[in-house]
Amino acid sequence: MPKQIPPVALTIAGSDSGGGAGIQADLKTFAFHRVHGTSALTCVTAQNTQGVERVDALPAEAVRAQIEAVVKDLGEQALKTGMLLNQAIIMTVAQTVTALKLTNVVIDPVMVSRTGAQLIDDDAIATLRQQLVPLATVLTPNRYEAQILSGVEIASLADMEQAAEKIYPLGPKAVLVKGGSMAGELRGIDVWYDGRTLDVLRSETVDTLDTHGTGCTLSAAIAANLALGYPPLAATQRAKTYVTAALHHALRIGQGQGPVGHFYPLLS
Numbered sequence: 001m002p003k004q005i006p007p008v009a010l011t012i013a014g015s016d017s018g019g020g021a022g023i024q025a026d027l028k029t030f031a032f033h034r035v036h037g038t039s040a041l042t043c044v045t046a047q048n049t050q051g052v053e054r055v056d057a058l059p060a061e062a063v064r065a066q067i068e069a070v071v072k073d074l075g076e077q078a079l080k081t082g083m084l085l086n087q088a089i090i091m092t093v094a095q096t097v098t099a100l101k102l103t104n105v106v107i108d109p110v111m112v113s114r115t116g117a118q119l120i121d122d123d124a125i126a127t128l129r130q131q132l133v134p135l136a137t138v139l140t141p142n143r144y145e146a147q148i149l150s151g152v153e154i155a156s157l158a159d160m161e162q163a164a165e166k167i168y169p170l171g172p173k174a175v176l177v178k179g180g181s182m183a184g185e186l187r188g189i190d191v192w193y194d195g196r197t198l199d200v201l202r203s204e205t206v207d208t209l210d211t212h213g214t215g216c217t218l219s220a221a222i223a224a225n226l227a228l229g230y231p232p233l234a235a236t237q238r239a240k241t242y243v244t245a246a247l248h249h250a251l252r253i254g255q256g257q258g259p260v261g262h263f264y265p266l267l268s
C-alpha cells in the first residue's frame, strides 16, 4: 500500500498533568482523526480531575520558538490555541500566527473553566480580545467566556444567540458559543454565528459529571477536521459529533470530573 501523508495540526496550549484537557487532550484528538499533531507548550499545570493546584508559565520566547520550529519544518494545515495564561504569551502567539500567515485558526479563548476557576491573568483578557480573537477562523467560548466577551448575562438559548452576535464584530470569522455549563438540555447545545448563518448545533445531553476536557477536545477536533479539508461549519459539526461520542464513553477515573474517552472505539 502506498504510504499516506497525514495532514499536520498544531496545538498551542498548556499541559494538564491529569491527562484529560490541554495539550494531552489535543494530541489524543488529533491522533484519533489521523492528523499528525505538533505542539507548542505555554505552561505546565499541576492538575487532576479535581482542579488546578499550580501553574508555571513558559517564557513567551520559548512559545514562539516552538511554533517557528514546527511550522518551518512540518508546516501545518490548521492550529488551535488553548490555555495561553498571560499577556506576554498571548501577544507573542498573535504576532507569530500573523507573521507566519497561519490559516485555519481555532481560538479556544480559555479564561474560565466550567467549574468557574479563572485560568488566565486579568490583564491578559483585554489582550486576548484585541489581538487574538480577530485572528480566529472559529472562536469557541464557553458560557462564562462568552459572557466576558459579549457583556451578555447568559441563561437561555436566546442569550447564547445574542452573545454570539455581539462577539462576532470583535473580528472572528465564526463564533461558537458552547452550552456545556448551561442547565438541562442546553448542555448539549452550541450556537454558531458567522455573520450570515445563525445555527443551533444540537446533540443529546449526556448525563455525566465526567466532562473534563470537553472544550479542549472540541476545539482540537475542529482544527483536525479543518486540517482534513472540511469547511468551518462542517468541521465544527463533525467535532461536536466526536465530543458527544467521547462523552458517552467518559472515563470514571479520579475523584473529581473524569476525562472524556478520546479513543472510545477501543474501549470495551
Ligand SMILES: Nc1ncnc2c1ncn2[C@@H]1O[C@H](COP(=O)(O)OP(=O)(O)O)[C@@H](O)[C@H]1O
Binding pocket: 113, 114, 141, 142, 143, 178, 179, 180, 181, 187, 188, 189, 190, 203, 204, 205, 206, 207, 208, 211, 213, 214, 215, 216, 218, 240, 243, 244, 247
Ligand atoms: N453533558 C453534556 N452533554 C452533551 N454535550 C456536552 C455536555 N457537556 C458539554 N458538552 C459539549 O461539549 C462541548 C464543550 O463545551 P463546554 O463544556 O461548554 O466547554 P468548556 O470545556 O470550554 O467549558 C460543547 O460542544 C458542548 O455542547
Ligand SMILES: Cc1ncc(COP(=O)(O)O)c(N)n1
Binding pocket: 013, 014, 015, 016, 021, 022, 023, 045, 047, 082, 083, 110, 113, 114, 211, 212, 213, 214, 215, 216, 217
Ligand atoms: C491545561 C489546561 N487547558 C485547558 C483547560 C480547560 O479544560 P476544558 O476543556 O475542560 O475546558 C484545562 N483544565 N487545563
